[in-house]
Amino acid sequence: MHSYLGDLGLLRDRRFALLLSARTISMLGSAFAPVALAFGVLNLPGATASTLSVVLTAEALPMVVFTLVGGVIADRLPRHRVLMAAEFLMAAGFFALAVMMLTGWTPLPALSAAAALSGVATAVAFPALTGIIPEVVPEDRLQTGNALLGLGMNVSRVAGAVLGGGTVVLFGGGWALAVSGAMFAVAGVMVALLRMKPGERPGGERHSVLTDLRDGWREFSSRQWIWVVVAQFSLMVMAIQASHGVLGPLLAKESLGGPAAWSSFLAGEAVGTIAGVLVSLRLRPKRPILVAVLFCLPGALPTALLGLDAPLWSIVAGAFVLGVCFDVFGVLWMTTMQREIPAESLSRVSSYDMLGSLMFGPIGLLLAGPAASVFGIEAALLGCAGIVVLSTLASLLSPGVRNLRAPEPKAPLEPASP
Known part of the structure; x- marks a missing residue:
């Protein structure tokens, strides 16, 4: 018989608590991002719906292009380091967007390049996250771990949608993007604090990327x-x-x-x-x-x-x-x-x-x-x-x-x- 109290006992595990906190904060940053990016771009001088479309496309395309490569990277390298790098890459992309909007220097190629960084980071983060959970959570508690991670991320989606809109209204899209970047950076630091045992890291013979994909x-x-x-x-x-x-x-x-x-x-x-x-x-x-x-x-x-x-x-x-x-x-x-x-x-x-x-x-x-x-x-x-x-x-x-x-x-x- 499973009990909710027993499920919550998983939170006493330091590594799981760190991973849960990191993913919750990262998802809060992701929930901030769409509102902040959309209204930040649309409020730029001379911006149109086409401008926003270009920036969003620049963010979305790398998610597709780099997804398979992200899976290879996460199977080759220690997954907590891959996930940490993805969080910091996401932070860099949103900090760059925030700086451009706050300073008024907003050429479309530069905005698109910064948005593309977040797309690459998302493509790398998802496969690494899927693989790292069994390294942190015991096999008999995998479903509990996935559910608790889902709870944190779902609450963040709701809170982020509300708080993100309020931040944009009160302070503007640039500052909202800076808040998003800060959340990703904090999440990256938390993932860096994970102490993975050497036996839990993926290893084995190295092959070409195409061989790994095959x-x-x-x-x-x-x-x-x-x-x-x-x-x-x-x-x-x-x-x-x-x-x-x-x-x-x-x-x-x-x-x-x-x-x-x-x-x-x-x-x-x-x-x-x-x-x-x-x-x-x-x-x-x-x-x-x-x-x-x-x-x-x-x-x-x-x-x-x-x-x-x-x-x-x-x-x-x-x-x-x-x-x-x-x-x-x-x-x-x-x-x-x-x-x-x-x-x-x-x-x-x-x-x-x-x-x-x-x-x-x-x-x-x-x-x-x-x-x-x-x-x-x-x-x-x-x-x-x-x-x-x-x-x-x-x-x-x-x-x-x-x-x-x-x-x-x-x-x-x-x-x-x-």
Whole structure:
């Protein structure tokens, strides 16, 4: 029997507490960043929506281009040092943006280069984080560790969205970006304080980057449950990006009451992610991937309710359900990967996971506007909900998804006699 009090006992572990603090503070900086960057750029003299688009694209492209390389780096080098370097690189990028905006020297190439630093750092940080958790958390407490890390990051997302907007209003985008940079720097210092045992660091024979990528692909593609769910998520993310990024705000503007209504939707989803941690701490399914995929089905609920012109309260409730379900999925998925993938390949496999899951997202954003014009906003939203449902049901056809079982819990060792 698991208890919440027992789960919180993991916080007494110094290394886990440091990692949790670092990731919580880093996510707070990340939650500050979008508001600070968007309004900081838009408030520049002569800036237009195109200016912001160029800067955001410069930030987003390296996330895709360097994700696989980030996985190789995190499997070759001590992961805590890779994660520390990523945090400091993120801090450098945002400090550079802040200095440019506060001094008024803001050439677009320089802004884009600074934004690209944060994109590279994100591409390197995610695979390193996936791999370092099993090095810090005991195997039998991996799910608890992932859930607690998720709780810290979800709370930071909510707090950062509120505090970031307030900082921009009171002090301006430049100072808000400086605060973000300071948070990343603090997170980097905390990661640097981790004391990893020599045996926990990845090692082994060194190969070329292409060889490492090929070996990582072999680990990824040889497990049906991984590539099937990643393919499912590539379609789901495409649909959710379209509905959350374009179609939902359009409908909110036309018939739900504008920005306040859409803020309620996002708040409902954010609160759901926090509540989802409580579920994921207790849930110990024998078939974790099957249960994780089943939790994706309710993810279509808020998009379908938007398409059906349902009352706002029900749409917000649907967003809450989405937040709960996606958080549970994330914890079960991450824990299963950490248990099933060899430690020396884990970061590379997670980089393929990240790349595959996100690669169709920009397509969803690109097609959302034309789809709304041709079919109408409501019909396009219902189409997005249908993609979520159909892609999830299709993944359930996979024996690998249905049949993968969690390892049996180990019996506690008898204490040695004095």
